[in-house]
Amino acid sequence: MNIVVCIKQVPDTAEVKINPETGTLVREGVPSIINPFDMHAIEAGINIKERIGGKVTVITMGPPQAETALRDALSMGADEAVLLSDSAFAGSDTWATSFTLSKAIEKIGADIIICGKQAIDGDTAQVGPETAEFLNIPHISYVRKIEDVSANSIRVQRLMDEGYDAVESSLPVLFTVVKELNEPRLPSLKGKMASKKAEIKKWGRPEIMADENDLGLKGSPTQVKNIFTPEARSGRKILEGKPEEQVEALIQELRGIKCL
């Protein structure tokens, strides 16, 4: 069983603050982490390998420093790692990212591909399904439980708005996972030692044999026009005075707009 886990290195958005003067993100001192949902994807991959045998390959697309994320995944128990890094990949949106990943996955060869349901920096949840489409294989989103997995099929629970669906698929398949699926293991000391010495394959455009026009900014249909911080509402009223006066003012306002 060839299992490929796609991961992304992201800034820990819980630590990100806004500079109130410039309206930009303060990234200083914000640690880079493996996208939290991808941790559950790595755990799922290793878990399937332990149940039915096989090999887990982790891949990521990013700048050279994303290698750290791959080594962390290796220390948890993944077998091999591929870093997709090339200036031709720069500025990729979800279309170009998924296309690039699909070319790499084709080269690796996979029966099961696992992604986190979304990355916490972009929050799009699009790269998994788009990658499946490029690979021309089925996918299942928001997997919260793996009920059964065999050499040619898988049965899972997919989280939906009002509950869950039990879904079965043939292999190869791509699925994206939610946090409820499992508890990611901590790396063992042995795993940590081994991951430091492990060889990480580095692939660029030549290795995945992709057309330049399908990659990076050139291959990206969407563009970021601008970025801003959410604006204050206009016409807000701060109700002043003693507590009794403040409450009275609020009651009057609510009556005025017929909300009481």
Place this chain on the structure above:
Amino acid sequence: MPVIVNVDKCKGCEECLSSCPFDAIVMKEGKAVINEYCQVCMSCISVCPEGAIVETEKEAPEEGDLQRYKGIWIFAEQRGGKVSSVAYELLGIGRNLADDRKTELSAVLFGASEPEARELIRWGADKVYISKDQIFEGFNDEPYSQLLTSLIREHRPEIVLAGATPMGRSFIPRVAARLRTGLTADCTSLAVDKETGNLLQIRPAFGGNIMATILCPNNRPQMATVRPRVMKRGRYDEGRNGVIIDVNADGVSSRTKVLKTVKEVSDITVNLQEADIIVSGGRGLGDPGGFKLIEELAELLGGAVGSSRAAVDAGWIPYRHQVGQTGKTVCPRIYFACGISGAVQHLVGMQSSDIIIAINKNPEAPIFDVATYGIVGDLYEIIPLLIKRIKESKGIS
């Protein structure tokens, strides 16, 4: 790279480093270098005192190609034959966009019947493409994406919108991938740029810390998923006429199969999303007992109880009450934020409420930036007084 640093001009002052929301600028040998993280947001260009950061030219689209795409489409999803409320919200925004573009609004409905299609027309659609094929009974990504892709190829709409629901966010990306076009996830605001005709797609990013405007200038259709409960429904017109077109789903197939569908909804979740009034509590409550007060006010107003993530993380109230980026998005008539500071992650989940009433000790709390009415004070003083006054005005002793 369309944004580059002119190394001759760069003095290495590092001004640009903090301007970049993506950490894409690094210093190498005393000069700024833009790396692979660059998303071409242009933030750094104006910051550089030397004018050393410049945008290189991007190829212009072929006008004629884009103009062959006409009409606004919305995907109306259903579960168990019943159309989801997000479909009517999409018709609301879709109608506005269609009127701006002086074009038609069409809805696509798979797995439902004629009465549901007629309802979509009354809510603003001019046309409904409907497939009653049994393959759409359970939700499988492949048949949904295959048929929608082929309909878009045939009819060439300029804009396609779907709900940012588990279903929409799962299968719509396959359609965009196949059509080689852009897809913007989870939009909270949409408008047409009058000059270019491009759809301005606004969405939160970085866990809601910032908002981004996304364009899809050179490809059509422009596709977006839209967050439920953010857009307003349009006008319902009982007598509105439209065309219903039956679509053949022959040839679509699925390699996944839904074996069963299990409902696990709690009343509270439903309440939160449907509530007219929500009273939410946060870290400022100080302890779990504070929710007694929140509940009392909510009950008095016939509203639901919400909370910030901080209160959920502290174990004061279950997760299903959580409003915000990682909880529920709500859009009530009145939203009370009590002891909630207003982290952007919370704001993205409630800021489209009609009226926001913020009660907080800290006058600098960001919640006051989105509030309609703000009360700076101790919620343990204010809320009991408020409860007393509301009871009086309702004639309850």
